[in-house]
Amino acid sequence: MKLNQRDIKQKAVEGVRHDGRNLEEYRDIEIETDYINETSNGSAMVSIGDTKVLVGISIDVEEPYPDRPESGTIVTNAELAPMADRDFESGPPREPGVELARVVDRGIRESEAIDLEELCIEPGEKVYTVFIDVHVLNNDGNLIDCSSLAAMAALKSGHLPEYDEEKGSLNRDQKWKDIELTTEPVTATVCKINGEMVFDTTREEQEAQEARLTVSIDQDGQVVAMQKGGTNSFTSDEISQAMNKVKDKTQEFRSLIDKSVE
Amino acid sequence: MSRLKQENDIVVPGDVVTEEDDVRPSSGVYTEEGKIYSQHIGTVKYGSGSVRVQPMDGRYIPKEGDVVIAEVTRVSYSRWNLDMDSPYEGTLDISEASDQYVDLDEDDLTDFYDVGDAVVAKVTSVSESMDVDLTMLDDRCRKLEEGRIINISPHKVPRVIGRQGTMVQQINEKTNCHVIVGQNGLVWINGENPTVAAEAVKKVEEEAHTDGLTDRIGEWIDEQIEERGEN
Amino acid sequence: MADEEIEWFDEEGNRVDGRKADELRETEMEVGVLEEADGSAMVEIGNTRVIASVFGPQDLHPKHLQESDRAVIKMRYNMAPFSVDDRMSPGPNRRAQEIELVAKNALKPALELERFPTAGIDISMEVVESDGGTRVTGITAASLALADAGIPMKGMVSACAAGVVDDTPVLDVNGKEDKKGNADIPIATINRTDDDTESTQDDRVTLLQMDGDLTTEQVDECVELAKKGCEKLYRQQRRTILQKYNVSEGDQE
Numbered sequence: 001m002k003l004n005q006r007d008i009k010q011k012a013v014e015g016v017r018h019d020g021r022n023l024e025e026y027r028d029i030e031i032e033t034d035y036i037n038e039t040s041n042g043s044a045m046v047s048i049g050d051t052k053v054l055v056g057i058s059i060d061v062e063e064p065y066p067d068r069p070e071s072g073t074i075v076t077n078a079e080l081a082p083m084a085d086r087d088f089e090s091g092p093p094r095e096p097g098v099e100l101a102r103v104v105d106r107g108i109r110e111s112e113a114i115d116l117e118e119l120c121i122e123p124g125e126k127v128y129t130v131f132i133d134v135h136v137l138n139n140d141g142n143l144i145d146c147s148s149l150a151a152m153a154a155l156k157s158g159h160l161p162e163y164d165e166e167k168g169s170l171n172r173d174q175k176w177k178d179i180e181l182t183t184e185p186v187t188a189t190v191c192k193i194n195g196e197m198v199f200d201t202t203r204e205e206q207e208a209q210e211a212r213l214t215v216s217i218d219q220d221g222q223v224v225a226m227q228k229g230g231t232n233s234f235t236s237d238e239i240s241q242a243m244n245k246v247k248d249k250t251q252e253f254r255s256l257i258d259k260s261v262e
Numbered sequence: 263m264s265r266l267k268q269e270n271d272i273v274v275p276g277d278v279v280t281e282e283d284d285v286r287p288s289s290g291v292y293t294e295e296g297k298i299y300s301q302h303i304g305t306v307k308y309g310s311g312s313v314r315v316q317p318m319d320g321r322y323i324p325k326e327g328d329v330v331i332a333e334v335t336r337v338s339y340s341r342w343n344l345d346m347d348s349p350y351e352g353t354l355d356i357s358e359a360s361d362q363y364v365d366l367d368e369d370d371l372t373d374f375y376d377v378g379d380a381v382v383a384k385v386t387s388v389s390e391s392m393d394v395d396l397t398m399l400d401d402r403c404r405k406l407e408e409g410r411i412i413n414i415s416p417h418k419v420p421r422v423i424g425r426q427g428t429m430v431q432q433i434n435e436k437t438n439c440h441v442i443v444g445q446n447g448l449v450w451i452n453g454e455n456p457t458v459a460a461e462a463v464k465k466v467e468e469e470a471h472t473d474g475l476t477d478r479i480g481e482w483i484d485e486q487i488e489e490r491g492e493n
Numbered sequence: 494m495a496d497e498e499i500e501w502f503d504e505e506g507n508r509v510d511g512r513k514a515d516e517l518r519e520t521e522m523e524v525g526v527l528e529e530a531d532g533s534a535m536v537e538i539g540n541t542r543v544i545a546s547v548f549g550p551q552d553l554h555p556k557h558l559q560e561s562d563r564a565v566i567k568m569r570y571n572m573a574p575f576s577v578d579d580r581m582s583p584g585p586n587r588r589a590q591e592i593e594l595v596a597k598n599a600l601k602p603a604l605e606l607e608r609f610p611t612a613g614i615d616i617s618m619e620v621v622e623s624d625g626g627t628r629v630t631g632i633t634a635a636s637l638a639l640a641d642a643g644i645p646m647k648g649m650v651s652a653c654a655a656g657v658v659d660d661t662p663v664l665d666v667n668g669k670e671d672k673k674g675n676a677d678i679p680i681a682t683i684n685r686t687d688d689d690t691e692s693t694q695d696d697r698v699t700l701l702q703m704d705g706d707l708t709t710e711q712v713d714e715c716v717e718l719a720k721k722g723c724e725k726l727y728r729q730q731r732r733t734i735l736q737k738y739n740v741s742e743g744d745q746e
Binding site for chain 3: 035036037038039040043050052054056057058060077079081082083084085086131133135137138139140172
Binding site for chain 2: 531532549550552553561603605609610612613640642645646647648649683686687730731734738
């Protein structure tokens with residue numbers, strides 16, 4: 001409702017939000033790994049407030065790309081399930097779904113969190129492909145952060161099945177090896193609402209935003225990926241501010257992921 | 263012939279409520295072979311010689327006389343379309359928006375209400391094909407300029423209003439807010455402690471089927487205001 | 494283990510997962526699991542898990558799909574890519590389309606659609622984990638979601654599949670039994686009840702499919718078995734709903 005948009009913008013300047021949080025506060029975050037027992041190679045159900053995302057990891061064996069014969073592959077896909085939002089419709093992934101997949105992917109790929117050479121089984125012939133499937137089940141804003149968290153938790157608790165040379169296929173019944181991560185990138189999004197920097201926006205707050213900035217930071221504090229979304233602009237000062245605020249948030253996120261995987 | 267469910271019992275679709283033949287089926291139930299069955303997850307309510315099931319939840323279906331909160335979605339030559347958070351849209355004709363003369367060729371309807379405006383309006387009629395007519399010519403109707411609107415189940419509206427308005431009055435007084443509850447489940451809140459008021463409304467909605475609610479809500483609000491009074 | 498070597502029943506009559514022929518897998522149900530949807534539920538039977546959601550009644554577009562005297566149902570069935578061992582590529586497929594049709598027809602007879610002329614009701618079933626019986630689990634979940642959404646219903650719909658394994662009718666086939674067994678017969682029924690403790694007295698089957706190679710007697714046996722399974726599931730649906738409102742069965746006398 002437009003009335004709510006106006007109220008959200010007004011209150012943002014006073015540092016107040018509809019649910020009583022301050023501008024930098026995240027809603028309650030819950031992470032459940034191994035949500036899917038039998039069929040996937042790693043999974044996590046994550047909720048931030050009422051936003052719920054389920055990520056499943058599937059492993060397959062394929063031929064490598066000809067220009068990278070010793071590299072495994074990562075494929076990230078996002079589905080905005082119609083059940084998540086009255087306004088989501090069935091069909092091929094539209095813009096928001098595609099952007100979500102690519103932003104989640106970028107944080108993982110650019111940080112080199114997964115060592116692609118470790119995924120090589122036989123150079124030029126066989127490599128592991130890691131499919132990261134993001135399934136949004138309930139949308140109350142901040143899908144990017146929730147999906148990224150879920151992807152990391154799923155990977156961290158995931159495993160590779162062994163490739164059986166004789167059979168020429170994967171032994172799916174056994175958890176052979178953990179998926180090893182070289183680093184754990186953390187992704188957080190900041191939204192500009194009436195000039196204020198706001199973290200973890202709800203669906204309604206999102207509608208009041210001018211622009212958003214997503215930043216992915218690896219364990220060494222290096223910025224590995226960024227994405228600006230929304231139809232308005234940031235000043236370069238605001239971008240710098242946002243990056244640093246996100247950096248401060250990442251430690252909090254890391255301990256949350258660690259706790260869930262224990 | 264037996265009365266299987268008592269007043270305020272909770273039932274599930276397909277549960278037999280009563281087999282008595284002197285009880286008339288009202289809303290939320292259907293009859294088959296002398297038995298009255300529930301159509302909803304809801305609460306059994308007996309009236310004088312009748313029985314109904316009050317659903318726990320469900321979308322708003324407009325009824326004549328309802329005062330609702332709605333948002334303008336479209337402005338045409340002589341009327342507005344409004345979204346009442348219902349499968350059915352409402353129409354406000356210019357003749358129901360102003361009792362002054364309006365020259366449609368001179369005046370711009372957006373001077374009255376524009377797309378995105380929120381109003382309190384009244385349902386004047388609902389046709390068989392679900393055409394819904396609204397009016398703003400009622401004392402309770404107005405345009406809403408500030409504040410926020412939250413959403414509850416239309417079936418919980420009576421509980422949130424309370425007997426003779428006592429529940430909503432309590433919320434108003436303790437949070438220093440003005441709360442208007444639309445029959446369609448949209449609730450407008452404006453004032454000093456809108457977040458606490460909003461949470462109180464949601465709490466009533468969740469616990470609507472329990473006892474001693476008014477006192478509990480009152481205590482809860484007092485605690486919250488003490489802890490985190492917004493002003 | 495090669496197919497011919499699978500022992501479907503051991504000496505004590507236990508199936509590959511330890512169940513007897515007429516036993517349902519362990520079932521968990523939860524109603525009201527998603528906030529945006531008007532109604533939702535999750536049902537887990539063994540390793541098969543389906544989440545169902547309902548939006549509606551709501552505005553239906555495009556207009557030519559509207560029916561002037563009743564609500565129109567749109568059904569969606571989707572398997573998440575990670576719900577099966579061999580990842581399933583996302584996208585529509587013919588199996589899903591067929592399931593959407595039979596599931597819609599399994600639920601429609603229980604719904605009072607004339608209450609909402611011109612409106613639409615969108616039902617969605619997402620399979621997050623699959624081990625046999627996804628369509629019947631979806632229907633059971635969808636019925637809970639419809640009730641949760643406040644859609645008026647004549648009764649609760651529950652669904653279950655029976656099959657034949659090693660010439661023996663079995664209830665609630667799991668993935669292995671489905672792949673290698675001799676038949677798969679999913680069934681849905683509309684259920685009602687006179688009081689909290691008495692058995693249901695309805696005999697309305699709204700879904701029936703069969704593929705396999707059976708005698709008519711075997712089919713009869715399977716249908717009876719599946720109906721019993723449906724009744725057990727219905728009792729659990731009721732319990733799940735009442736528990737949500739803190740009512741124990743038998744409390745209300």
